[in-house]
Every structure is written in C-alpha cells, then in structure tokens.
Amino acid sequence: MTEFPDPARFSHVTDWVFDLDNTLYPHHSNLFSQIDVKMTAYVSELLSLSREDARRLQKELYLEYGTTLSGLMARHGIDPDDFLQKVHDIDYSWLVPDPTLGAAIRQLPGRKFIFTNGDRGHAERAARQLGILDHFDAIFDIVAAGLTPKPARQTYEKFAALHAVTGYNTVMFEDLARNLAVPKALGMTTVLIVPRNFEPTFSEIWERDPDNDDVVDFVTDDLSGFLTAIVGAPV
Incomplete structure (x- = not known):
C-alpha cells in the first residue's frame, strides 16, 4: 500500500x-503486545482467573467499554493510576x-x-x-x-x-x-x-x-x- x-x-x-x-x-x-500481556496478567491477578479466561474477559471489556481500563473501573472499581502504571511498565527499546x-x-x-x-x-x-x-x-x-x-x-x-x-x-x-x-x-x-x-x-x-x-x-x-x-x- x-x-x-x-x-x-x-x-x-x-x-x-x-x-x-x-x-x-x-x-x-509489536510494542503494544507487551501492554496486552500486562493487561491480561492484571485481570488474571485481580480476579484470580486463568490466563485464558482473563484474556477472554479483557477483550470483552475492550469491546464493550472502549478500553480494558474503563471496563475494569465500571465493573470492579479499580484504581486507574495503579492499572496505568503496571500495564505501561514495558521495554520501549523495541521501538526504532x-x-x-x-x-x-x-x-x-x-x-x-x-x-x-x-x-x-x-x-x-x-x-x-x-x-x-x-x-x-x-x-x-x-x-x-x-x-x-x-x-x-x-x-x-x-x-x-x-x-x-x-x-x-x-x-x-x-x-x-x-x-x-x-x-x-x-x-x-x-x-x-x-x-x-x-x-x-x-x-x-x-x-x-x-x-x-x-x-x-x-x-x-x-x-x-x-x-x-x-x-x-x-x-
């Protein structure tokens, strides 16, 4: 293209x-894949779910609420600052x-x-x-x-x-x-x-x-x- x-x-x-x-x-x-993995881990730990179930819920929240964060705030009242800090703790050297x-x-x-x-x-x-x-x-x-x-x-x-x-x-x-x-x-x-x-x-x-x-x-x-x-x- x-x-x-x-x-x-x-x-x-x-x-x-x-x-x-x-x-x-x-x-x-592929930088966002790091964030994606961190979000799945966050959901898994928060709700004591398997990685597969956590990922399924993560995508459900994304589709319904626009972001995983918004969905977790709406359904589970999480601290957004804690979420944002943890999921963005990634390796930026992947970017050229x-x-x-x-x-x-x-x-x-x-x-x-x-x-x-x-x-x-x-x-x-x-x-x-x-x-x-x-x-x-x-x-x-x-x-x-x-x-x-x-x-x-x-x-x-x-x-x-x-x-x-x-x-x-x-x-x-x-x-x-x-x-x-x-x-x-x-x-x-x-x-x-x-x-x-x-x-x-x-x-x-x-x-x-x-x-x-x-x-x-x-x-x-x-x-x-x-x-x-x-x-x-x-x-």
Missing part, C-alpha cells in the same frame, strides 16, 4: 492529531527511532497533537524513543479525557474545546476506524493507519471494524511516506 496523497488535499489543515499506539509507531514493532517521520512531522504547518487512550507517561516515553516527542505541541491522554476513552464523542469534544480545534482545519490519524467516526462527524479529515502489507484476514478480528469504513478518507500503511508526501519532500 504505497499510494501517497495529493498535498493539495491537506492545504487547509492547521491542526494535525495523531493516535499513538500502532499509529505513530508501526504495528510491526524514525528520523524520516520526525522530519515530516516537524515540517507540517500548524499544531501537532498526540491524542491517546493511554497515559501521558506512556506517550512521552514512546515518542521520545521514536525521536519525535519535541515536535508535538501537546498530549491529550486518558487522564485529560476524564478516563473516558475514544470513541466517546464527549472525549473528542473535550479535546477540541481544550485546544480550540475546529473540525474543518483538522486531520486525525488513527489505527481504528471506529475511532474516526466522531472526528469525521465533526468535519475532520480522517486517515486510517493499517499494518504494513495489511490483508482483510488480519488475525486480531476485534481490531477490525468494516462497518466504519465509510468514515475513512485515506488509508495508508506508511505514515512516514504519507506525511512526507504532504510536506512535499521526496518519498
């Missing part, structure tokens, strides 16, 4: 909003610095944001390892969202109000199409980031949401190349 956009399609954009996990860093880096991505983000005209269902510390550590942290104006994390995750409309509205973001002048990059439905409704341009060499048979079925394909304006498996094309540098 190597088709790059016409820069003119983005000439109106003044605000660039990026999800973090499997978006700013690529799916093949991406100077091409950093150069493209730096050249984008206007403001740049990280908008994540993770916490600020995780976003900062991941972006720092990628070599792109200094190119962002702000990070909007799950704490800033009042612990209500994407795709809840109120979370996008809270982000937009806090940073005076208007839909038409904004583009959002996400790896989950369902998280682009509200941005699309708010007038934003939407870009879906898919794994490299993505196939419709992508194994993790809960990550696919074809019902939301119509909210996606662009699809790419190469964020660096996509942004580099926008800023007009050679790809």
Whole structure:
C-alpha cells in the first residue's frame, strides 16, 4: 500500500492529531503486545482467573467499554493510576527511532497533537524513543479525557474545546476506524493507519471494524511516506 496523497488535499489543515499506539509507531514493532500481556496478567491477578479466561474477559471489556481500563473501573472499581502504571511498565527499546517521520512531522504547518487512550507517561516515553516527542505541541491522554476513552464523542469534544480545534482545519490519524467516526462527524479529515502489507484476514478480528469504513478518507500503511508526501519532500 504505497499510494501517497495529493498535498493539495491537506492545504487547509492547521491542526494535525495523531493516535499513538500502532499509529505513530508501526504495528510491526509489536510494542503494544507487551501492554496486552500486562493487561491480561492484571485481570488474571485481580480476579484470580486463568490466563485464558482473563484474556477472554479483557477483550470483552475492550469491546464493550472502549478500553480494558474503563471496563475494569465500571465493573470492579479499580484504581486507574495503579492499572496505568503496571500495564505501561514495558521495554520501549523495541521501538526504532524514525528520523524520516520526525522530519515530516516537524515540517507540517500548524499544531501537532498526540491524542491517546493511554497515559501521558506512556506517550512521552514512546515518542521520545521514536525521536519525535519535541515536535508535538501537546498530549491529550486518558487522564485529560476524564478516563473516558475514544470513541466517546464527549472525549473528542473535550479535546477540541481544550485546544480550540475546529473540525474543518483538522486531520486525525488513527489505527481504528471506529475511532474516526466522531472526528469525521465533526468535519475532520480522517486517515486510517493499517499494518504494513495489511490483508482483510488480519488475525486480531476485534481490531477490525468494516462497518466504519465509510468514515475513512485515506488509508495508508506508511505514515512516514504519507506525511512526507504532504510536506512535499521526496518519498
């Protein structure tokens, strides 16, 4: 998937909003698998479940509540700070610095944001390892969202109000199409980031949401190349 956009399609954009996990860093880096394992272990210990039962419940909570954290808070009243600290205690050296991505983000005209269902510390550590942290104006994390995750409309509205973001002048990059439905409704341009060499048979079925394909304006498996094309540098 190597088709790059016409820069003119983005000439109106003044605000660039990026999800973090499997978006700013690529799916093949497999970093999120570490978080996934930590979440399963947390659920297993909390509820004295086998790993298999804990993973099944983890995914059930994810689908019903948007994040495992929200589900555990709703059903079991857990301490969100404890959860966030434990599941983000991972090895960030799995991420390879991406100077091409950093150069493209730096050249984008206007403001740049990280908008994540993770916490600020995780976003900062991941972006720092990628070599792109200094190119962002702000990070909007799950704490800033009042612990209500994407795709809840109120979370996008809270982000937009806090940073005076208007839909038409904004583009959002996400790896989950369902998280682009509200941005699309708010007038934003939407870009879906898919794994490299993505196939419709992508194994993790809960990550696919074809019902939301119509909210996606662009699809790419190469964020660096996509942004580099926008800023007009050679790809």
